[in-house]
Amino acid sequence: MMPSDIDPVSGFRLPFPDREALDDDAKALYDRFCDPDGGSYVGLRGPGGIRLHSPQLALRTQNINTYLRRDAGIPLANRELSILVTAREFDSQFEWCAHEDEALKAGISPEVIEIVRHRKPIDDLPEEQYLIIQLGREMFGDHKVTSETFARALALWGERHLLDFVSVMANYANTAAILCVFDMQLPEGKEPGLPALD
Structure with a gap:
């Protein structure tokens, strides 16, 4: 049974962020999380959806993730x-x-x-x-x-x-x-x- 403080749609303790309240860069990231081919294993229903409540954190974290996943040369x-x-x-x-x-x-x-x-x-x-x-x-x-x-x-x-x-x-x-x-x-x-x- 899901704890009472969990949003039933997002699956965490906050609702999904309001896409329309985000700036254009954060909207693009939101859309990438919602895209099945966007490169996220879990989409918006995961850490990306949580981080979008702090749009700059989400965007900057995405840059680090991109480096570590694609550019660092780690097998x-x-x-x-x-x-x-x-x-x-x-x-x-x-x-x-x-x-x-x-x-x-x-x-x-x-x-x-x-x-x-x-x-x-x-x-x-x-x-x-x-x-x-x-x-x-x-x-x-x-x-x-x-x-x-x-x-x-x-x-x-x-x-x-x-x-x-x-x-x-x-x-x-x-x-x-x-x-x-x-x-x-x-x-x-x-x-x-x-x-x-x-």
């Missing part, structure tokens, strides 16, 4: 794994459900997804997958990245790509916080993909 599988790790560390059901299928399509194996979902040991994974998961677990779980993890990640990716990886995770941590505060509900018919919180 799709690595990006999707980074997002799943972030969603898991924040227990973000909506974020997880929006990206689990995308991670599978990008080539992340079901076994690796289960490792992330249940926080299983990662010692036997390939170096790149190991480092993505370990970096996220240390950054968000321990609030400190060890010198060893940093050195291994720097050696593998170099300065710019390491910063871009961290920025993908930080960007989706920002999204997880927004989804949490505005209590974004899962789409109808979607089951939670993460273990229930204690």
Whole structure:
């Protein structure tokens, strides 16, 4: 049952923003979110619809998203794994459900997804997958990245790509916080993909 403070149309604690109250740039972004071919996994009924209540935030976040998704040179599988790790560390059901299928399509194996979902040991994974998961677990779980993890990640990716990886995770941590505060509900018919919180 949906909590009483959730708008039944938007699926979060605010109604959708009024398109006519937006400036032209924000209207274009609103329309892109509503377009099934607009490049958003979840459309207006997700973090984009929430962010449009602050149009400049929505527009500037979109610029960062475009860089991290298309221009940073991060392979799709690595990006999707980074997002799943972030969603898991924040227990973000909506974020997880929006990206689990995308991670599978990008080539992340079901076994690796289960490792992330249940926080299983990662010692036997390939170096790149190991480092993505370990970096996220240390950054968000321990609030400190060890010198060893940093050195291994720097050696593998170099300065710019390491910063871009961290920025993908930080960007989706920002999204997880927004989804949490505005209590974004899962789409109808979607089951939670993460273990229930204690």
